[in-house]
Amino acid sequence: MATQITNYQCPACTGPLHFDAQSGKLSCDYCGSVFEVQEIEALYADNLQAAEAAGATVNEQSAEGTWDFSQDGGWDDAGMKSYSCPSCGAELICDATTAATSCPYCGNPTVVPAQFHGLLRPDYILPFKQSKEDAVRALRSYYKGKPLLPRAFADNNHIEEVKGVYVPFWLFGGRVEADMTFNATRVHVHRHSNETVTETQHFQLHRVGTVDFDRIPADASSKMPDALMDAIEPFDYSECKKFSTAYMPGFLAERYDMASDDVRERADKRAMSTASSMVAGTAGAGYSSCTVAGQKLRLSRGKVKYALLPVWMLSTRYAGKNYIFAMNGQTGKFIGDLPISKGRALAWFAGIAAPVAAAIAVALQFFG
Numbered sequence: 351m352a353t354q355i356t357n358y359q360c361p362a363c364t365g366p367l368h369f370d371a372q373s374g375k376l377s378c379d380y381c382g383s384v385f386e387v388q389e390i391e392a393l394y395a396d397n398l399q400a401a402e403a404a405g406a407t408v409n410e411q412s413a414e415g416t417w418d419f420s421q422d423g424g425w426d427d428a429g430m431k432s433y434s435c436p437s438c439g440a441e442l443i444c445d446a447t448t449a450a451t452s453c454p455y456c457g458n459p460t461v462v463p464a465q466f467h468g469l470l471r472p473d474y475i476l477p478f479k480q481s482k483e484d485a486v487r488a489l490r491s492y493y494k495g496k497p498l499l500p501r502a503f504a505d506n507n508h509i510e511e512v513k514g515v516y517v518p519f520w521l522f523g524g525r526v527e528a529d530m531t532f533n534a535t536r537v538h539v540h541r542h543s544n545e546t547v548t549e550t551q552h553f554q555l556h557r558v559g560t561v562d563f564d565r566i567p568a569d570a571s572s573k574m575p576d577a578l579m580d581a582i583e584p585f586d587y588s589e590c591k592k593f594s595t596a597y598m599p600g601f602l603a604e605r606y607d608m609a610s611d612d613v614r615e616r617a618d619k620r621a622m623s624t625a626s627s628m629v630a631g632t633a634g635a636g637y638s639s640c641t642v643a644g645q646k647l648r649l650s651r652g653k654v655k656y657a658l659l660p661v662w663m664l665s666t667r668y669a670g671k672n673y674i675f676a677m678n679g680q681t682g683k684f685i686g687d688l689p690i691s692k693g694r695a696l697a698w699f700a701g702i703a704a705p706v707a708a709a710i711a712v713a714l715q716f717f718g
């Protein structure tokens with residue numbers, strides 16, 4: 351059985367549809383008609399179910415319950431996967447985790463529904479809000495005023511290659527109970543006629559707090575550098591939609607290739623250190639100094655959700671090294687690296703350290 355891939359076609363003229371980040375709707379490349387995501391979902395419901403199931407039949411037969419896609423078309427030696435384009439019939443060679451792409455021959459956006467069947471089905475998708483024009487503009491202004499930048503970066507044709515990717519993320523929930531003690535001091539300075547008396551009072555403080563968190567993100571793709579993905583946080587998860595492939599045409603998408611257990615340690619650490627610093631933040635007020643004397647942190651892991659989050663990416667190869675630019679496809683926050691002097695690089699990384707820390711707090715959602 352062939353792996354099926356789907357092209358969303360315009361109900362008016364059968365031209366290819368793409369998801370438009372600005373309007374949040376699907377728009378036709380040929381006649382310009384615009385459709386609500388729900389309309390197109392309804393139209394394609396049967397088609398998608400069949401395509402997902404076609405992939406699933408083989409998944410369920412695969413050995414040891416592993417999620418590999420070894421059906422017709424199959425892997426080639428490099429672990430790639432081939433599909434045939436529903437529009438022009440050309441053979442598409444994709445990475446094994448590719449879930450949405452566009453045909454290199456006819457240019458039509460294609461989606462591989464079987465990549466989202468059963469356990470592989472994301473809970474949420476966060477649609478793109480930043481358009482390609484926004485990403486190109488951000489890149490141009492980032493490169494502007496850097497006269498020493500190699501041409502490989504600032505070349506217009508290269509900048510136009512920026513790609514919108516739905517990156518797989520695990521979102522971890524849970525609770526941290528923190529029991530902390532602090533050594534604090536209060537210093538009073540008294541002035542008498544000809545002497546100054548410094549009086550230091552010592553306190554031992556005890557604080558107990560519970561921090562619930564809902565969605566600590568960790569990217570689920572081995573190809574994405576973790577630090578880069580962390581740096582473009584936060585995402586506003588209130589805009590997440592129930593998963594649908596109708597948000598994908600025109601973008602690339604990957605399914606996860608790292609299980610939630612592979613990445614959850616990062617989320618655990620983040621939860622613990624955030625809870626610790628939040629509880630510590632309640633202790634210092636009114637004291638001259640306050641340091642942590644001891645802490646007991648107890649983590650209870652909660653629900654894990656699977657989400658696809660929007661990222662604009664551009665990779666530039668220069669002097670044997672890859673430089674990556676990434677922009678949050680929802681908020682426009684971006685990060686990139688350039689071949690620059692060491693001193694300047696350090697300043698740059700010091701600059702991003704703060705937003706990363708701030709992002710953690712925003713990623714948490716607290717319950718009463």
Ligand SMILES: [Zn+2]
Nearest residue numbers: 360363378381
């Ligand atoms: Zn049309």
Ligand SMILES: [Zn+2]
Nearest residue numbers: 435438453456
């Ligand atoms: Zn094609």
